[in-house]
Amino acid sequence: MTRTTTAAPPLTVSTRILDDPGTVLRHTLRDRPLAFVRNGDGIVGIGEALRFTFTGPDRMRDAAAVWRSVVEAATVDDPVQLRGSGLVAFGSFAFADDSADESVLIVPRVVIGRRRGKAWLTAIDTTVGAEPLAFTRTSVPVPHVGPHVSVTLRPGRIDEAAYAANVAEAVRRIVAGGAQKVVLARDLVGTLPPGADRRAVLLDLAAAYPQCVTFAVDGLVGATPETLARTDGTRLTARVLAGSAARGTDEVSDRAAAEALAASAKDVEEHAFAIDSLLASLRPLVTELRADPEPFRLQLPNLWHLATDVQATLPPDTTSLDVADALHPTAAVAGTPTDVAVRLVAELEGVDRGRYAGPVGWMGATGDGEWMLALRSARIDDDGTVRAWAGAGVVAGSEPAREVAETALKFRPVTDALA
Numbered sequence: 001m002t003r004t005t006t007a008a009p010p011l012t013v014s015t016r017i018l019d020d021p022g023t024v025l026r027h028t029l030r031d032r033p034l035a036f037v038r039n040g041d042g043i044v045g046i047g048e049a050l051r052f053t054f055t056g057p058d059r060m061r062d063a064a065a066v067w068r069s070v071v072e073a074a075t076v077d078d079p080v081q082l083r084g085s086g087l088v089a090f091g092s093f094a095f096a097d098d099s100a101d102e103s104v105l106i107v108p109r110v111v112i113g114r115r116r117g118k119a120w121l122t123a124i125d126t127t128v129g130a131e132p133l134a135f136t137r138t139s140v141p142v143p144h145v146g147p148h149v150s151v152t153l154r155p156g157r158i159d160e161a162a163y164a165a166n167v168a169e170a171v172r173r174i175v176a177g178g179a180q181k182v183v184l185a186r187d188l189v190g191t192l193p194p195g196a197d198r199r200a201v202l203l204d205l206a207a208a209y210p211q212c213v214t215f216a217v218d219g220l221v222g223a224t225p226e227t228l229a230r231t232d233g234t235r236l237t238a239r240v241l242a243g244s245a246a247r248g249t250d251e252v253s254d255r256a257a258a259e260a261l262a263a264s265a266k267d268v269e270e271h272a273f274a275i276d277s278l279l280a281s282l283r284p285l286v287t288e289l290r291a292d293p294e295p296f297r298l299q300l301p302n303l304w305h306l307a308t309d310v311q312a313t314l315p316p317d318t319t320s321l322d323v324a325d326a327l328h329p330t331a332a333v334a335g336t337p338t339d340v341a342v343r344l345v346a347e348l349e350g351v352d353r354g355r356y357a358g359p360v361g362w363m364g365a366t367g368d369g370e371w372m373l374a375l376r377s378a379r380i381d382d383d384g385t386v387r388a389w390a391g392a393g394v395v396a397g398s399e400p401a402r403e404v405a406e407t408a409l410k411f412r413p414v415t416d417a418l419a
């Protein structure tokens with residue numbers, strides 16, 4: 001049974017060591033996958049024990065409060081004690097405060113996880129007075145996954161011409177004063193063939209982008225490189241990305257592309273807005289805040305990005321979702337200043353982004369977890385409708401045609417997986 005109430009029923013949670021389950025992504029459900037996997041390590045969910053939905057400006061705060069009550073009411077038997085073992089929830093939150101799309105927190109019935117060569121299974125029981133699992137070790141058969149899924153994607157509500165016009169208008173507004181940076185996105189749409197196994201899409205994403213997080217939460221799937229907030233006890237890490245360039249076609253042009261990116265005043269400015277906004281949002285919350293002094297060049301299969309890693313110490317009892325709430329939306333996905341940029345995004349795009357560019361991730365009973373930005377992603381509805389989004393930061397020096405090309409590269413994880 002799936003619940004949509006905000007009352008927390010008592011859960012009985014048991015984690016046990018699992019014999020090698022193979023690729024964990026194979027174990028989630030073909031029609032309703034739940035996944036958070038990087039480099040083969042991570043967790044997938046099977047079924048839903050609890051589902052909570054949220055809307056509005058307090059969606060993350062409300063989810064964090066609900067989670068605290070779920071944890072308080074749960075009995076957890078977790079001798080495995082690895083990141084992601086024990087009680088976990090997957091979550092995906094809308095980009096905008098006024099989004100019509102629901103944000104979700106889902107507690108699976110079963111979790112299969114893998115970390116550093118160890119695997120586990122967690123069973124989550126909603127029956128009152130349930131007993132923890134009586135065994136200490138288990139095994140599961142590796143499920144068969146359907147064939148590669150191919151979808152023709154066509155322009156959505158914002159085609160290339162409309163996007164170029166939006167970028168040109170954003171540049172005019174920026175030059176006129178007000179906003180300094182605005183991140184504008186466009187969409188592609190298509191239809192999944194009937195009977196398609198959504199896990200095949202996830203396997204393709206994970207194979208092509210192993211260093212990214214391949215995620216699936218309530219229909220939103222993707223392979224994202226950007227960590228909004230990862231917590232481990234009181235230790236917080238984040239990775240800010242802003243400033244992008246196409247990979248070269250050979251070693252020499254590739255190195256030149258990376259160097260040109262690092263030397264590009266426009267990209268360095270775009271990056272500075274993103275890291276400055278993150279540090280400003282973090283400062284009141286944390287101590288021992290440290291960031292790389294200069295951005296480094298992050299190499300992805302489709303792009304170079306300027307990247308900055310950030311570390312800080314959190315006060316006790318601050319959950320990963322509390323941090324995501326404090327940070328979202330960063331200037332990497334909205335712009336600077338935040339309020340002006342968010343209004344401009346809504347005005348110029350004129351379409352609800354849904355959960356694209358919002359926090360997506362997981363959280364455990366201690367509040368530890370990892371929230372990524374849902375980029376390089378598509379929403380696949382139950383009826384098979386696919387809507388992918390990709391965006392790019394616009395500053396005074398942006399050129400519309402280049403931003404169209406950059407968004408095409410950012411669509412690649414999804415367009416290649418669905419080719």
Ligand SMILES: C=C(O[C@@H]1C=C(C(=O)O)C=C[C@H]1O)C(=O)O
Pocket residue numbers: 183185226241242243244270305332333357375376389390391392393394410
């Ligand atoms: C908005 C997206 O990406 C963001 C924008 C970037 C940029 O403008 O250079 C880089 C990384 C992300 O923070 C996206 O992938 O849709």
